[in-house]
Amino acid sequence: MKRLLIIGIGAGDPDHLTLGAVKAIAATDVFFIVDKGEVKHDLVRLRLDLIAEHGRAPYRIAEARDPERDRDAAAYTAAVDDWRSRRALACEALIRDELADGQTGAFLVWGDPGVYDSTLAIVEEILDRGNVTFDYEVVPGVSSVAALTAAHRTSLTRVGRPVHLTTGRRLAEHGPTADDVVVMLDAHCSFAGLDDYSIHWGAYLGTPDELLVSGPVSEVGERIRELRAEARARKGWIMDTYLLRRTAPEDPGAAGAFG
Structure with a gap:
C-alpha cells in the first residue's frame, strides 16, 4: 500500500x-x-x-x-x-x-x-x-491564525465568547456575526466601516516580509488598505489574516455563533 x-x-x-x-x-x-x-x-x-x-x-x-x-x-x-x-x-x-x-x-x-x-x-x-x-x-x-495572535501578543478568544472563522467574501456579504471574527484572505478589505471593532492584521506571517498593524478600524483601516496594495504590487501575491474584535462587546447570548 x-x-x-x-x-x-x-x-x-x-x-x-x-x-x-x-x-x-x-x-x-x-x-x-x-x-x-x-x-x-x-x-x-x-x-x-x-x-x-x-x-x-x-x-x-x-x-x-x-x-x-x-x-x-x-x-x-x-x-x-x-x-x-x-x-x-x-x-x-x-x-x-x-x-x-x-x-x-x-x-x-x-x-x-x-x-x-x-x-x-x-x-x-x-x-x-x-x-x-x-x-x-x-x-x-x-496555522496563520496562531501565528497572527502570537505576533500581536493577544489571545484568540475571550472568556465566554465565540470566535467566528470566515472569509473576506462572507464578511462583505453578511457582516460580522460575533464579537471576535477571524478573517482569511480578504482581497477587498471588507473590514471598512466596522468602526466599533479593533483589528489585528498580519500578512506574510512568519516570513522576512511580515507586516503587522493593529488598532481601531477607524484609525488604521486605510493604512492596512495601502500596505496591502503596495505589498501585493511588489511581490505579485499576498496572504493575510486578521482578527476583528468588537471594542464594546455585546452580551454573549446575543452575539453570533461559531461559523
Missing part, C-alpha cells in the same frame, strides 16, 4: 515546523509539489529549503503545475469546485506515477492542513474516484 503524509509546515517561519513534521519529512521518499508559477515561487522555495534541511536521502521531488482558477467567475463556489477537481487530477497523477507501493509520499501544506486549505478535500476526492489507493495521515502545523 502506498502511504501519504499531509504535513502542516507552519505559516512561513522555518521554526514553526513541529517535531512531528520534522519526523514526517525525514520519513518521506517522494515529496509532491504543486507549483503555482513564478509569482508564488517563494512558497515553493520555503518547501524546498525545509526538505533540504530535514529530508533523508535518497528522496525525490515530483512536481506538477497548479491549474489556473477563474477568480472573476460570478459563480464563486462552482469555480472553486472546478479548480479543485482539476487540481485533484494533477495530484492523482503524481501519486499514481511517482509513488511506488510501500513508499511514503508527502504534500507540505502551508499553515495547518485543517484550516482554510483544500488538500484534505482533494485527497478524499482522489480516493473516492478509486483509480489509485493509499493510506494517509495528517500532521498538524502552526
